Amino acid sequence: MSCQPSPCPSAEHVDIPALRARYRQERSIRIKPEGQQQYVRPVEDLAEVYEGDPYMPVIPRAPISEEIAVAVLGAGWAGVLAGYHLHNAGVKDVRVIDHAGDFGGVWYWNRYPGLSCDNDAYCYLPLLEEMNFLPAKQFTDGFEIREYCQSIAKKFGLYEGAMFHTLITGLRWDEAIKRWRISTNRGDDIKARFVIMANGLLNIPKLPGIPGIHGFKGKMFHSARWDYDYTGGEQKNPVLDKLADKRVAIIGTGATSVQAVPFLGKYAKQLYVLQRTASTVDQRVNPPTDPEWAKTLKPGWQRERQRNFQHLALEFPAPGDTDLICDIWTEINRNLTAEFEREGFPQSAEEYLAKREVMDYRVMERLRLRLESIVDDKQAAEILKPWYRYLCKRPASNNEYYPTFNRPNVKVIDVSKTQGVEALTEHGFIAAGVEYPIDCLIFASGFEVTSDLDRRWGIDVFEGRGGKSIYEAWSAEYRTLHGMMAHGFPNQFFTGFIQGGFAASTTETFNQQGKHIAFIIAETLKRGAAVVEPTLEAQNAYVDLIRATAFDNSAFIRECTPSYFNNEGVEVANEKGETKIRFYTGEVYGPGWYAFLELLENWRDRGDLQGLALAE
Ligand code: NDP
Numbered sequence: 051m052s053c054q055p056s057p058c059p060s061a062e063h064v065d066i067p068a069l070r071a072r073y074r075q076e077r078s079i080r081i082k083p084e085g086q087q088q089y090v091r092p093v094e095d096l097a098e099v100y101e102g103d104p105y106m107p108v109i110p111r112a113p114i115s116e117e118i119a120v121a122v123l124g125a126g127w128a129g130v131l132a133g134y135h136l137h138n139a140g141v142k143d144v145r146v147i148d149h150a151g152d153f154g155g156v157w158y159w160n161r162y163p164g165l166s167c168d169n170d171a172y173c174y175l176p177l178l179e180e181m182n183f184l185p186a187k188q189f190t191d192g193f194e195i196r197e198y199c200q201s202i203a204k205k206f207g208l209y210e211g212a213m214f215h216t217l218i219t220g221l222r223w224d225e226a227i228k229r230w231r232i233s234t235n236r237g238d239d240i241k242a243r244f245v246i247m248a249n250g251l252l253n254i255p256k257l258p259g260i261p262g263i264h265g266f267k268g269k270m271f272h273s274a275r276w277d278y279d280y281t282g283g284e285q286k287n288p289v290l291d292k293l294a295d296k297r298v299a300i301i302g303t304g305a306t307s308v309q310a311v312p313f314l315g316k317y318a319k320q321l322y323v324l325q326r327t328a329s330t331v332d333q334r335v336n337p338p339t340d341p342e343w344a345k346t347l348k349p350g351w352q353r354e355r356q357r358n359f360q361h362l363a364l365e366f367p368a369p370g371d372t373d374l375i376c377d378i379w380t381e382i383n384r385n386l387t388a389e390f391e392r393e394g395f396p397q398s399a400e401e402y403l404a405k406r407e408v409m410d411y412r413v414m415e416r417l418r419l420r421l422e423s424i425v426d427d428k429q430a431a432e433i434l435k436p437w438y439r440y441l442c443k444r445p446a447s448n449n450e451y452y453p454t455f456n457r458p459n460v461k462v463i464d465v466s467k468t469q470g471v472e473a474l475t476e477h478g479f480i481a482a483g484v485e486y487p488i489d490c491l492i493f494a495s496g497f498e499v500t501s502d503l504d505r506r507w508g509i510d511v512f513e514g515r516g517g518k519s520i521y522e523a524w525s526a527e528y529r530t531l532h533g534m535m536a537h538g539f540p541n542q543f544f545t546g547f548i549q550g551g552f553a554a555s556t557t558e559t560f561n562q563q564g565k566h567i568a569f570i571i572a573e574t575l576k577r578g579a580a581v582v583e584p585t586l587e588a589q590n591a592y593v594d595l596i597r598a599t600a601f602d603n604s605a606f607i608r609e610c611t612p613s614y615f616n617n618e619g620v621e622v623a624n625e626k627g628e629t630k631i632r633f634y635t636g637e638v639y640g641p642g643w644y645a646f647l648e649l650l651e652n653w654r655d656r657g658d659l660q661g662l663a664l665a666e
Contacts, residue, residue, distance in 0.1 A: 053376035055388040058412035059419070066411050069437075076437040077611045077619065080327060082469040085620035086501040090259040104275050105161065106151035108215045113237035118211070119143035120571060121232055121240060123218055124248030125208075126155015128545045128560040130199055131176060132246045133208040135561075135568035141575065145240070146208055146248075147232070149217040153203040156252045157196040159274045160306070162494075163281075163288030163313035165192030168305060168446060169555060170375045173359045176557045177202060178352050184344055188377075189336045189447070193286055213238075220511035221245065223540065228580045230541065233511075243580065244571050246543045247507075251556070252497040254508050256614075258301060262474035269490040273306045274497070280490070282317070290317035297487060298322070299479055301471055302494035303329050305446050310494060312450035315460040322486060323455075323462045324479070326470050327443065327611055328436040330417045332378045334447035356558055360643055363554045366402050369395060378445045379554070382409050410440045424452040433464045442610035499614040514539035528636060531584035531592045531661055532650065534563055535570075540583035543567040547635040549596050551646025558643075566650050570659070579664035588661025599640035604630065 082088050102108065120141060122129045125148035136144050150158040167174050171190040175198055178184065183201075185194055203209055220233040224241070232240040255272040257263070271277045278284050282292030290313055298314055299322040300307055308329055314321045355374055362373050362380035367387040373380050386402075386409055396402040418435045425431040434455065436443075454460055463481050465471050473480040478487040498506045504521045512520040515538050523529070523538060530536050533550035534543050545563045553559045574582040584592075612619030622630060639646040653660060 053373040053384060055385040056381050056413065056416060058385060058409070058416040061408050061412060064408075064411045064415050066408065069411055069414075073438050073609070073611075076466075077609070079466055080469060080612050081619045082612070083620070085618045086505070088259055088470065088618070089256045089495075089498070089501070090263070102275075103151050103215065104277055104279075105158075106215075108151070111236065113239070114213075115239045117229065117241045117243075118145050119242070119575075120145070120244045120246065121230070121242035122146045122246045122248050123232075124148055124155065124250055124253070125150060125153045125203070125212065125214070126157070126248065126250045126253075127176065127199065127557045128248035128250055128564070129153075129155070129246075130203050130208065131557070131560045131564035132248050132545070132567060133564075134177065134202060134206045135564040136571065137206040137208075139568040139572035141568060141572050143211070144208070145211040145213055145242070146203075147213045147216050147218065147234070147240075149215065149235075151214050153200045153208070153212070154196040155199070155250050156274070157192055157199055160192060160276075161278075161285040162273045162276045162306065162310045163283065163285070163290060164309035164448075165285070166190060166309060167192070167195060168444070169379070170355075170359060170377060171195075172352065173356045173375070173555050174557055176561050179349065181205070184339050187336050187338050189334060218509050221509060221542075222511060222513045222517075223515055223542075225515065228540075244541045244543070244574075246545065246567055248545050248560075249507055251499055251546060254498040254506060255493070256496050256498050256501075257493055258470055258495050260471045260474050260479075265476055266474040266478075266491060267476045268478075268488055271492060273302075273310060273492060273494040288313050290314065293318040293490075295319050296489040298490045298492065299324055299486070299488045300492045300494050302496065303327070304494065304496055305329070305444050306496070307494035308446040308448050308451045310492075311460075312448070312454045314492075315454035315457050319459060320488075321457075321460045322479075322488065323460065324465050324471050324481070325433065325462055326466050327438075327613070328434050329443060330378075330414070330436045330440065330445045331421065331451050332417060332445065332447045333420075334449050335377075356553075356555060357644070360554045364552070365642065366399070367395070378447050382406060382413055382440065385409055385413070407439075413440050414438075421452050425455050427455065430455050430462050433462050438611040439606070439609065442607070443613050443615065496614060500617045514542065529589055529593050531589045532566065532653075533596075533636070534567060535582075535584045535662075537584050537586045537589045540581045543570075547638075549593070549637045550639060551643040552601075552635050552638045553643045562647060562650070566654070569654050570662070573659060574664060577664055579666055581665040582659075582662050583665075584661055585663050591661070596637050596639055601638045601640040 120136060122132050122144060125146045129146050130153055133144055133146055152158055167190055170188055171185040175185055181202060217235040218232060219235055222231045224231050227241060229241040229243055230245045232242060255274050269280055281290040283289040296318055297320040298318040300314060301324045303323060303325040308331055311323055358374045362375060362383045367383045367390060371387045373384045386405060396405060421434055422431050425434060455462055465481055471479055475485055478485050503524060518538050520539060528548050530549045533548040545560055570582060607616040610616050
């Protein structure tokens with residue numbers, strides 16, 4: 051059956067001015083002026099919930115002192131994909147370094163019950179055609195993703211140079227030897243010709259600075275360090291039977307909590323879900339991969355599907371569009387396309403955006419009505435309703451989340467009026483002046499995504515040429531070439547969302563960055579050079595280009611409920627004193643993801659490494 055529009059209430063049944071006012075009011079309740087400062091740094095303040103590896107023993111080893119060609123810092127998708135492209139480009143002597151015990155990145159650390167990917171796995175999992183692999187389901191489990199990620203690392207020889215359970219503490223450019231000196235928590239001194247920062251977006255757990263947090267005497271852990279010894283069960287078989295006599299509280303109701311709560315509710319004696327902002331949670335239609343469909347796939351199918359996802363999730367709809375993905379990310383455009391096919395396509399971007407806004411209110415109303423029809427307790431249903439524009443937060447889909455609140459042992463507690471959990475005591479938490487005794491507190495409080503770089507990266511020292519710190523260089527604004535290199539930081543490559551295109555799948559961003567970076571490293575080596583660095587002129591020209599074309603969504607995100615998407619709703623000043631709202635994707639190339647890829651491809655095709663200075 052082809053993908054159908056969703057059954058939203060009609061525009062006449064949605065009071066948009068009233069909803070707009072409600073969204074603003076809810077936003078103002080939640081804004082916390084401290085912004086990022088409301089979170090404590092786990093590394094310093096609550097090491098017990100962060101340090102160590104609950105999944106693999108850390109084996110002592112002697113410090114290593116060596117010279118290598120390429121250090122890839124991070125063994126998650128960004129690192130694996132960079133390694134894959136380096137392998138294909140013939141670059142040998144690559145060391146992937148990570149504080150985890152194996153490849154996988156977020157899929158290594160996150161093993162909480164119910165962990166799965168909220169995105170279409172046929173798009174999200176990279177290199178499916180190259181690996182001749184198909185996931186078991188459209189929305190696949192965390193376990194399968196980790197194994198798949200590791201299978202790529204194995205196939206392309208990345209285990210050979212891998213260095214695990216090693217945390218980077220410092221990076222310094224040494225002009226005398228024209229290498230980066232990498233220091234680690236193991237006392238290593240690695241002298242790498244090139245460094246690729248593949249440290250991901252969700253690598254540092256974030257903990258709320260709740261008054262009394264250090265005095266709580268019960269068990270605490272972050273969702274990205276799930277303690278199965280305490281809860282019982284294991285990732286593949288999450289029977290949390292040791293919680294049968296435990297009172298558990300979980301802080302946060304983001305994508306992680308939505309997946310873990312059904313398991314906690316099923317097994318804990320008592321579960322308190324401490325909610326500051328509700329998520330949108332739709333049903334999850336998750337059929338197993340159909341072998342008949344698999345047989346019909348032609349070479350190039352994954353690229354075609356990814357293009358379809360990009361188009362339906364992020365671009366303007368066009369006549370004849372077909373939605374291959376058919377999920378929550380593509381719903382608004384799917385519905386609009388059906389409407390436009392009947393009534394005519396918009397003649398301008400403004401007209402499209404106005405229609406999109408109306409559909410946004412309709413979809414959000416559908417989601418609120420949906421939960422109302424599932425959650426029996428009227429008060430709980432009211433608390434669970436989300437009041438913001440769709441995509442102000444990451445939308446979730448889960449069939450068990452709302453029914454869990456019909457269990458007698460599960461209670462959702464609204465902590466929005468106090469902008470988070472009020473306080474912790476020795477034995478529990480306080481909400482609306484009442485103390486709730488608990489045995490265990492789970493932080494599903496997310497990761498440092500939009501905080502200052504030093505917090506986000508967790509690397510104490512990062513100094514380029516002349517001892518210039520990257521944190522200083524980028525304190526007011528990013529300045530890069532293609533979002534991947536920076537003047538003053540030779541032989542250094544960045545991945546993630548800094549100043550580039552925005553792909554609907556994060557893995558696709560990493561894949562294309564890995565390809566581009568591997569090309570530059572291979573070309574530099576081929577030309578017999580030891581140093582490659584963007585000229586200031588080329589960097590300035592690129593920054594001008596990205597600023598001139600940048601997709602400006604500040605009006606939308608400024609109105610959004612606070613979260614890591616918009617730097618907790620707090621504006622930041624640039625060098626000129628202008629305040630801006632910081633979006634987690636950084637500055638995005640306006641003409642779109644595929645136009646950005648074309649820009650990179652044309653640049654590579656010229657073959658002259660335009661804008662890069664090479665030196666011996
Ligand atoms: P999020 O940052 O999305 O959520 C953190 C939660 O903690 C929010 O509900 C937040 O509330 C809450 N919180 C923070 N501080 C407090 C406080 N003081 N009191 C009460 N609540 C508080 O983290 P997640 O781990 O859920 O998800 C992080 C990201 O990981 C996702 O957005 C997604 O990118 C990724 N992810 C992806 C999955 C996938 O399927 N691909 C699955 C799981 C996660 P508030 O919203 O009010 O700030």
